Amino acid sequence: MRAVYMGVILTELASHRADRRRHATALAPAAFVLAALFVSPLVAADPWLAPGDLTLRHDLQLLADAGIVKGPVTTWPISWPDVARDTLGADAQLSANSALAAALMRVQRRARAASALGTDGIEYEAALASEPIQLRHFGDTPREDAELGLRASWLGTRFAANLQVAVVADPADDQELRLDGSYVGVTLGNFMVSAGAMERWWGPGYEGSLILSNNARPIPSITVERNYTDPFKSRWLSWIGPWRASIALGRAEGSDVALPNTRFFAARVNFKPRAWLELGLTRTAQWCGDGRPCSLGTFGDLLLGRDNRSDSLTINQEPGNQMAGYDFRLRSPWRAVPLAVYGQFIGEDEAGGLPSKFLGLLGGEVWGSSAWGSYRVHAEFADTACSFSRATPEFGCAYRNGLYPQGYTYRTRTIGHSMDQDSRMYSLGATLVRPQGDTVNALLRKTNLNRDGGNNFLSSGPVEIKNIELQYSRALWSGQLAVGLGYDDASNDAVSSDVRGFLNWRQPL
Template sequence: MSLKHWALVGGAVACLGAQSALSAPWVNPGDAKARHELQKRVDRGDASLTTSTWPIMWPAINASSKVANADSSGSGAPLGVRLSRLKANDFANGSRGVVRVSGASAPRLVQGFEPAVQNDGELTLGYELQQGHWAFGVNVTGVADPEDDESFRLDGSYLAGTLGNLVIGVGAIDRWWGPGWQSSLILSNNARPVPSVWVNRKTDAEPETSWLKWIGPWNFTAFVGQLEKERAVSEPALIGMRFTMRPVEGLDIGLSRTIMFAGEGRPNNGSALWDALTGRDNSQDGGDNDPGNQLGSIDLRYGFAFGDQTVGLYAQMMGEDEAGSFPGKKSWLFGLDWTTSLFGSDQQWFAEYVNTLADDFLGDSLPNISYEHFNYRTGYRYYGRNMAASVDGDAIATTLGVYHFLPQGMTFSASLTYAELNRDGVSRAVRPNPEVNYVIPALGQELLLADFGVKTPLPAGELSLNVQVADDRIELVGGKLDRVAASATWQYQF
């Protein structure tokens, strides 16, 4: 879309302010402590809402009747109140400012729900305002020696308003679709956020119609965005849709779909869009009439109380282009997460397996399919990074991770990952911009990575430190990554 398009959309969103109230914005993906707190209470039955689609709206958290009327944790405060206390960025006066300085010794390939710093140096100045019926945020970032050749960014900026139980917005915000802690097979915050127009439900209220009440709490989100210019097909649109429901207490079900559509030299009329939405003529065999590059996924998570703690079992299946109603050429993710309270503190644990080599888990493997496409030859990537699993396609990875939350506000994290990258040793992606570091494994490689992090409040702001150590340098299509990557972030909010 042109800048004129974005301006018109932004004006339309601002006009929604007169319709209803937006009491607060959302909990962004990447906040492991907030996710632990929310997911644990939901698994214990203190709240009833879906927790596998991020960002999660504050009104959805606060509107849960179980949260408002009962809190078995004994804290004496509703969940929404306690969650807001987890972060120094609670909007006590309706607005806030932020200064963030970060840097990394080297970029990294593998990352999870909490993304890592990827550039030599970044300086961000931000301001957010919530005024009853609308929310606005602008984040201006300058980057030294950027990995993607973009030294000026507006990532994290947005304008949003409400219309009944809908939130309509425009901007570039991070998303995470699925129950995984280390990976999402369809959409994650591994890449930079795609500028888009979006709509989602403000709360997860159950259907009022009696014959639909079996769905339970549910949510829906959809967006239309635009990818970058320097691609094999320049400036294609990215369409995303996700529906989640909770038909049984403890069970979250998610259905997701993304479509890469149009772009320079590709069909962009209504007929082509209809073909893309209905899955007509999809294949991986080539052909100019294929309407787009499409992914579909199904995910499940069942969480339950285990004494004073909680346990969750989850899975996600992603399929590439396939004619018909069900995705084919499948990738898989399986995981187990659980909580403990040891040494006077809380812990969040997870063990996760992901396989992005198409059909490898239950059949004959099909390399160079997952996250690739014969027309959109830069693949399912944005500014050099996969928009879903950080290990990219044709990979297997197993991760064991833990977060340790101290009462004083400090967080320690650690994870160990064994990965088999690019198992057939071939890279199919077209890389048109030589200034972008395409984080795509070049060779078949086995790898062991250890990741350690600490986040601590300071008298002025918050400091985050992280280091990742690999047993070998990772071979990317543009060169080798260092075995050790260290990063630091200082953030001050006012």
């Protein structure tokens, strides 16, 4: 992959330290006072669908599998203009499937609001959590014990901006004031160029992405993304089908890590050569950093793959640390059979110019409708040991490297799968979406953390965790309510067994 855009990286968010107990006690009453006082429609003008909304993901996948949404849907954020073009021209009345018609109407309603020019005002969000979940999945859940935020967005014909400010209590990374989700962007041809800190989820998994997920907070980046997924017109390339491309250049922490001022590069191409087959190619890299080479030539060597000591380079000459790999989602070609399998394979090393020492994720899903609404059930397996498919995998390899002692992390969290290295997860999840949009999610997981007893960020030693998660979300008055309850049963004291829960409320001022 070649870089198509370089620019000044967004300045690192400033750290704000204060008394943690004072903020925790102040945020809780403020959240409920605000929730009781204000009622009006939710703000929604936005050029992107951010990851985290399980209802929206379910609806989009239903529409994609039905052939209504044409473009790939495993690269988040997803372009709203592309989705709006496909869905607003479709007629829900023509569908004999009531669940599909309900999903289409829900997405159409969101698409119209997201396409409205100007701004609809200010939205606030308040969340409380007891023992916030550490093994994060696609769903948006609170990161800290208490969070209170404001959001204001503006959408023009070419420009878009979103300001999102949050105050959190007892943060793990000591940043109590956060701008996560904020951005400014401009449309140039069929591309959106933006600067900001946006959540990303690259890959088909529900419980994790091996290379770029929402486990870590978003890295401030300059990003170039394709707006519309139109196929190539050339007869030589038209076989690729609808395609999406994203490239990001970001800056990690400026302090508080072993090697500060590391740059982060991420690129992904996602395409559908057939209506029932979606493919993805992804590559990320850490480069620069205090005392490390950081020129354009260094970046060129990185892009060309000249970054191993086998290329006659010393450790001080290596341009950076890279990960790369492939993913797929294969739906049954017969739409009467609602079944799909998916997978992701990410290499921690390179051999012969191609990724090697793969981490792996495999899953399958079925969907349909009932008297209660539309549903989706998925089963997923993930393994974060290198060469995961071998009888004896390589431990101590994934998300670690000799150049960056902090590993493949941002703000103390792994950028890839939330399990961190040398772990294995089995999961079974179900989603039920009622016609009016009420959503119930249930999740069972068994996770073997830190199987080799090495340097894992979540556990100091091997431990098996069995956990159950239940979540419910719905529109209420003029806001959106989400509640969750979970339990972790740990096999030993390396990780504590906990009951946890959260309450999240969004509403405009």
